[in-house]
Amino acid sequence: MFQFSTSTILLVLFAFYGLTFLFTLSIGKKQENADGYMVSNGSVGFSMSAASMTATWIWAASFYAAASSGYKYGLSGAIHYGFWGALMILFIYPFGKRFRELTPNARTLAEIMHARHGSASQMILASSNIVGSIISLMVNFTAAGALVDILSPLNFTEGVLIAGSGVLIYTFWSGFRSSVFTDFGQLMAMMLAAVVIIPMLFFELDGPDLFTQGMSNLTIEQADFFSTTAILEQGAPFFVAVLAYAIGNQTIAQRLFAVREDLIKPSFITATIGYGSIVIGLGMLGLLALLAGVQPIDGDLNNLIPQMAATYLSPVMVLVLFVMIIGSLSSTADSDLSALSAIIMTDVYGKHLSKNNPNPKKMLWVGRFTMVVATMLGVIFASLKLDILSMLIFVGALWGAIVFPVISSLYWNKVTNLAFTAAVTGAFLLFIIARFEWLELTGAVALFFEVIASVGGGVVIGLMCFGFFGRTAGLILGAITAVILLFFTLGFLRDYIVLLSSLTAYGASAIICVVLTLTSNKSAFDFALIKQRVVEFSDNK
Numbered sequence: 270m271f272q273f274s275t276s277t278i279l280l281v282l283f284a285f286y287g288l289t290f291l292f293t294l295s296i297g298k299k300q301e302n303a304d305g306y307m308v309s310n311g312s313v314g315f316s317m318s319a320a321s322m323t324a325t326w327i328w329a330a331s332f333y334a335a336a337s338s339g340y341k342y343g344l345s346g347a348i349h350y351g352f353w354g355a356l357m358i359l360f361i362y363p364f365g366k367r368f369r370e371l372t373p374n375a376r377t378l379a380e381i382m383h384a385r386h387g388s389a390s391q392m393i394l395a396s397s398n399i400v401g402s403i404i405s406l407m408v409n410f411t412a413a414g415a416l417v418d419i420l421s422p423l424n425f426t427e428g429v430l431i432a433g434s435g436v437l438i439y440t441f442w443s444g445f446r447s448s449v450f451t452d453f454g455q456l457m458a459m460m461l462a463a464v465v466i467i468p469m470l471f472f473e474l475d476g477p478d479l480f481t482q483g484m485s486n487l488t489i490e491q492a493d494f495f496s497t498t499a500i501l502e503q504g505a506p507f508f509v510a511v512l513a514y515a516i517g518n519q520t521i522a523q524r525l526f527a528v529r530e531d532l533i534k535p536s537f538i539t540a541t542i543g544y545g546s547i548v549i550g551l552g553m554l555g556l557l558a559l560l561a562g563v564q565p566i567d568g569d570l571n572n573l574i575p576q577m578a579a580t581y582l583s584p585v586m587v588l589v590l591f592v593m594i595i596g597s598l599s600s601t602a603d604s605d606l607s608a609l610s611a612i613i614m615t616d617v618y619g620k621h622l623s624k625n626n627p628n629p630k631k632m633l634w635v636g637r638f639t640m641v642v643a644t645m646l647g648v649i650f651a652s653l654k655l656d657i658l659s660m661l662i663f664v665g666a667l668w669g670a671i672v673f674p675v676i677s678s679l680y681w682n683k684v685t686n687l688a689f690t691a692a693v694t695g696a697f698l699l700f701i702i703a704r705f706e707w708l709e710l711t712g713a714v715a716l717f718f719e720v721i722a723s724v725g726g727g728v729v730i731g732l733m734c735f736g737f738f739g740r741t742a743g744l745i746l747g748a749i750t751a752v753i754l755l756f757f758t759l760g761f762l763r764d765y766i767v768l769l770s771s772l773t774a775y776g777a778s779a780i781i782c783v784v785l786t787l788t789s790n791k792s793a794f795d796f797a798l799i800k801q802r803v804v805e806f807s808d809n810k
Contacts, residue, residue: 270579274421275422278421282417282435286434286438292454303629303632304376305446307376307445308376313524317450318528321449321453323544324456324601325452326358327456327597331350331544331597333412335350335554336558337555339555343487343559344493344494345496345499345504347552347555349499352549354548356541358515361525361537362534364679364736371679371799374803377522378398379398379615379616381679384798388620391620398612399609401518402520402605402609403647406650407651409432409601410429410433411655412594413595413598415571415572415575416591416594433644436599437640439451439603440603441641442637447603448600451599456600463593470557474560479557482560483560483561501765501768509669513774516675520604520605554573554574571654606640606644610637613639614635614636618631667700670777670778672732682796683794689782696775700777703718704767718763719760719769722758722762722772724775725771726758727751728776731746
């Protein structure tokens with residue numbers, strides 16, 4: 270396999286991060302303000318917003334996990350990953366419009382929960398976002414380490430350190446604005462490279478003949494486009510997971526709060542189409558490797574894409590792919606740093622340490638210090654070399670516990686703080702029990718979880734329909750889905766733990782939240798209070 274020399278790979282990395290840093294200097298401000306640092310004062314335009322959303326979500330997982338999906342599940346694997354991931358972006362815009370309507374000046378979803386319920390709900394949401402963003406950083410740095418390890422004499426740890434330091438350097442000073450600004454260029458590079466590299470690899474592997482000659486390398490399930498195994502082990506769990514990302518992921522929420530309010534719908538629809546087109550194509554690389562009989566180095570699917578490039582592409586095209594992947598993971602890593610800084614600045618320092626009376630200048634340095642600490646944690650955790658696809662689904666399922674309580678809190682004026690916190694903590698506990706099988710999933714225990722999971726499936730479909738078609742459609746279709754799933758899943762879903770636990774998080778949170786809300790005697794909440802309670806931290810625009 271082809272490898273770059275140490276001097277070449279260092280030159281490329283330093284040039285990439287150095288040029289990115291120089292570009293960000295052009296948007297630097299001598300008098301930076303806290304709201305600009307976190308969400309660009311809610312004034313980002315259409316092209317920058319759509320490009321930033323697309324680039325942020327085309328991250329290490331989009332390359333490595335999409336290819337892993339195509340390799341593991343065959344013909345339908347790439348479609349499952351790219352299509353459901355694109356649907357996640359589309360899913361948030363109707364709810365996003367509601368969030369911005371209630372609070373135009375918000376920086377984080379947790380901040381909105383503070384205005385709606387109080388500190389307990391806020392910290393639950395903030396904590397889940399912190400954990401998710403650090404795991405996302407870990408995943409992106411893991412991808413960088415694997416890439417550098419295969420394509421150069423440098424080792425995994427050195428690749429992780431360079432990527433972490435590079436992203437921190439150009440994001441540190443201007444925060445979210447740096448992330449959005451660099452996303453646009455990184456997306457253009459990714460699109461160009463994808464258009465060239467994917468067809469080139471296809472023809473290097475014998476083109477159309479590969480499909481006839483390579484079908485013998487596929488199992489019966491991998492050769493079936495409607496494979497039940499692919500749907501139950503990959504499609505359905507990922508579908509459930511990415512819908513939770515739409516609500517639980519601060520990098521998505523941050524862009525929602527940053528784009529001009531009248532541009533939310535076109536920006537998110539454009540990002541949906543862009544993401545789906547690119548990532549389904551990237552997933553095809555895994556299918557091509559499967560058809561060609563390629564065996565991942567050390568059995569690690571994270572090595573698949575760099576291995577394919579080093580084996581079948583020219584040095585110039587390997588360099589193009591290298592820059593494309595580094596750009597994709599960097600665009601998401603800088604978003605994670607910006608998200609974490611916004612959470613600590615707003616939800617920890619702004620609302621708690623400063624008692625809602627923060628010093629804007631001190632707040633900026635709190636955000637910058639957060640970026641340094643987060644980078645260090647991401648680099649340390651990356652050394653674990655965990656499977657990217659598995660981590661992605663795990664985090665999404667974890668966030669599934671918050672989706673119903675968050676959405677219902679911002680539409681239903683009867684939801685209480687107790688209902689929110691009990692729903693999230695109870696659902697999280699049941700998710701952990703099912704996911705790690707702390708109780709043996711047989712007999713009555715298995716039936717209990719399968720019933721809750723059936724409700725969870727109804728919640729997922731109901732929320733989607735509610736967002737696009739209204740409350741009545743959501744309630745009806747959600748109830749029908751739950752009943753149908755109950756008929757098919759009893760005695761069956763226990764064999765698919767990932768999907769069972771993911772749906773349990775949705776179902777349990779919805780059941781607990783609804784029951785506690787209906788039995789509460791507290792008066793209805795006035796949603797106008799949210800706008801009054803969420804204000805800008807700085808008047809310096």
